[in-house]
Amino acid sequence: MLTPTQLATMLALQDGMNCKVNPNWLTAGYAYLRAAMIESVEGIEHHGWKWWKAQHKDLPQLQMELVDIWHFALSHIIIEFSGDIKQSAQTISEQLASQRTNLTFDGLNYQFNQLDILDNLELMAGLCAAKRFDVPLFIKIVEQAEMDSDELYRQYVGKNVLNFFRQDNGYKTGTYSKIWHGKEDNEHLVEVLNALDISLADYSDQVYVGLKRRYPQ
Structure with missing residues (x-):
């Protein structure tokens, strides 16, 4: 779990990335659950x-889609609680702790x-179309896709931090290079993630530092 x-x-990373895209993202009306669908x-x-x-x-690729869904789901949950990260985290924790294995739709x-x-993927798509997201169902699908919670966390943080890194290094202006020393940035990310302990309190910061060390200055 x-x-x-x-x-x-x-949740902090998701809020940070969304703010980077639009400081007023909470009230922008973005269709996060449509994207998840x-x-x-x-x-x-x-x-x-x-x-x-x-x-x-x-x-x-299936696992990557699930990581993307989690980005959109976290955004939706944060909006539900008007930007309150602590309450969002508590609600997710409570849903996971319930160990519920059924839902009514x-x-x-x-x-x-x-x-x-x-x-289950079809059920999740239907729920999202109806503007609902079910965390226990999602975690069950994650397990069925041969991921555990740690792997979901590892892949989520990696993708989010890489998105931050791209933005900080000219992705929007077109000056960012996706190829470093003969490898795509995704390949560098995998190597950085493999070298780090996910239990680190500053894990996401260390991922960013690892990318920065490799990026041509």
Whole structure:
């Protein structure tokens, strides 16, 4: 289960990135759950579902879609609590601690711990379309995609910090270089993440420092 430190870090990072995009993001009316719905459908595509053709499950891409969904979900939750990060973290913790394995949607009860990942992704897409997000359902899908809470945290922080780093180094103006020393920035990020202990209190700061050390000055 996600720890209080991990939740606080992710929520603070999400608020920070959103503020970087638009300082007034809380009241901008952005459709975060619509975005989460689209990512849920893309997750279904990466898993493969078509019975009339051969398909290969792309697990890394599916995991990336889930990380993107978590970005949008955290944004939605922060808005629900008017920017209160502490209350947002407490609510998520309470939902996770409940260990609930079912939900009611459109008058039907779904035991999502008994459904496969495709059915759960479809259920999540439907909930998001109805402007709802269910944290226990999402975490179940994360587990079905062969990730644990630590891996969700690791990938989330990595992607968020890389987005910060890109913005700080000219991504918007076009002066940022995605290739450093013959490798894409995503490859450098993986190496930085692999070298760090996720239990560090300043884990996200250390990821940023690791990227900065590698980036050509």
